[in-house]
Amino acid sequence: MLSSRPVTAITTPRLFHSSTQATLSSSLMAAQSIDSGKNSAQTKDSRVGTVAQHRYHLVVCNSSSKEWPSKVETMSESITALARGSIRLPGKAMVTLSDFAPLKNSSTACCCASSSSDSSSKSEHLLEPAKSKYERIDVAVFPLGIVAKQIDVEGANRLLQWLSNDVLPTSWSTSHTGLPQPPFEHAWLELTRNRHIFVCTHGSRDYLCGAHGGKLLEELRSLIEKRGLSKHVAAWSTSHIGGHKYAANAIVYPRGDWYGTWCDRCRGSSGPSLKPEADANAIIDSAINDLVWWDAWRGAINMSKNEQINAFAKNNSGSHADVTGQSEDKASTAWVPGTLRKRSAGGS
Numbered sequence: 001m002l003s004s005r006p007v008t009a010i011t012t013p014r015l016f017h018s019s020t021q022a023t024l025s026s027s028l029m030a031a032q033s034i035d036s037g038k039n040s041a042q043t044k045d046s047r048v049g050t051v052a053q054h055r056y057h058l059v060v061c062n063s064s065s066k067e068w069p070s071k072v073e074t075m076s077e078s079i080t081a082l083a084r085g086s087i088r089l090p091g092k093a094m095v096t097l098s099d100f101a102p103l104k105n106s107s108t109a110c111c112c113a114s115s116s117s118d119s120s121s122k123s124e125h126l127l128e129p130a131k132s133k134y135e136r137i138d139v140a141v142f143p144l145g146i147v148a149k150q151i152d153v154e155g156a157n158r159l160l161q162w163l164s165n166d167v168l169p170t171s172w173s174t175s176h177t178g179l180p181q182p183p184f185e186h187a188w189l190e191l192t193r194n195r196h197i198f199v200c201t202h203g204s205r206d207y208l209c210g211a212h213g214g215k216l217l218e219e220l221r222s223l224i225e226k227r228g229l230s231k232h233v234a235a236w237s238t239s240h241i242g243g244h245k246y247a248a249n250a251i252v253y254p255r256g257d258w259y260g261t262w263c264d265r266c267r268g269s270s271g272p273s274l275k276p277e278a279d280a281n282a283i284i285d286s287a288i289n290d291l292v293w294w295d296a297w298r299g300a301i302n303m304s305k306n307e308q309i310n311a312f313a314k315n316n317s318g319s320h321a322d323v324t325g326q327s328e329d330k331a332s333t334a335w336v337p338g339t340l341r342k343r344s345a346g347g348s
Contacts, residue, residue, distance in 0.1 A: 047298045053302065053305070057256075061098060061139065063134075089164055097238070099236055102140055136151065140189065147186060162182055199216050200237075208262070215248065243258075257292055279296065297312065
């Protein structure tokens with residue numbers, strides 16, 4: 001069931017090269033609203049514009065929130081090298097740890113199903129010294145869709161050097177043309193159909209993230225299963241991504257939209273929470289239909305603060321255009337359960 005909070009279709013991808021960012025920003029969010037009842041007062045939402053602009057999200061895979069100290073950057077030399085080097089990349093990058101397991105069932109493709117429990121599949125790892133476990137790490141790069149396999153400190157530096165070429169995704173397939181050949185063992189994620197939702201559950205960093213984030217993650221996983229979406233949609237825990245007062249915080253890839261769901265209910269305090277089923281449903285609906293859930297939107301990857309604020313204002317001004325043929329075409333090509341989009345001629 002769709003939440004009562006409206007979502008809005010986006011007709012222009014938000015993945016673009018830095019050299020064309022100024023040109024594209026004005027037309028980036030030329031969206032058509034499916035709800036004409038929004039009013040201008042909602043443009044004052046304090047969440048909007050709170051996402052720090054960055055080009056990449058580097059996800060250290062196969063981790064458990066039970067292992068995370070407040071500062072995860074020091075858990076191993078490989079993670080430290082990744083975190084330190086990420087701030088020097090073009091457009092910068094964010095590094096987090098997650099239970100994301102892209103290579104669980106295959107060495108070359110993404111496993112989209114997420115575990116319903118952190119402890120069951122990772123109990124043996126919890127007995128290992130953390131630094132030993134994380135000497136070699138799998139690192140997924142969003143929204144690019146590549147996974148660097150079992151890299152150490154040297155491998156982390158090779159990954160960072162490769163990303164410094166300022167590469168961007170083309171078709172999210174295994175046949176990427178125009179990109180430098182990665183100098184490390186890797187696999188490509190299938191992001192044409194698959195959707196990944198990352199929820200901050202970093203309780204050792206902030207109580208709100210652990211409490212509200214944990215509840216949202218649990219509800220997301222339950223609804224994904226109930227709605228029969230687990231083949232193409234998965235929810236994962238992640239360490240700190242910022243904005244704990246807006247917890248629960250979630251990021252949806254490959255679009256890169258960020259949501260903060262609880263600030264309007266507990267006002268940033270640890271007050272009693274409501275059941276997050278409506279929030280989880282809205283996030284899932286936005287993910288599978290390539291829509292934006294404006295009522296909880298904080299911003300998006302690769303957008304500046306001003307671009308985020310302007311995009312929100314434009315799409316919540318109460319003066320939306322009628323649905324056009326362009327948005328209808330978008331709706332017919334967006335992936336939805338049971339109506340899988342055909343690959344483009346350039347895909348595999």
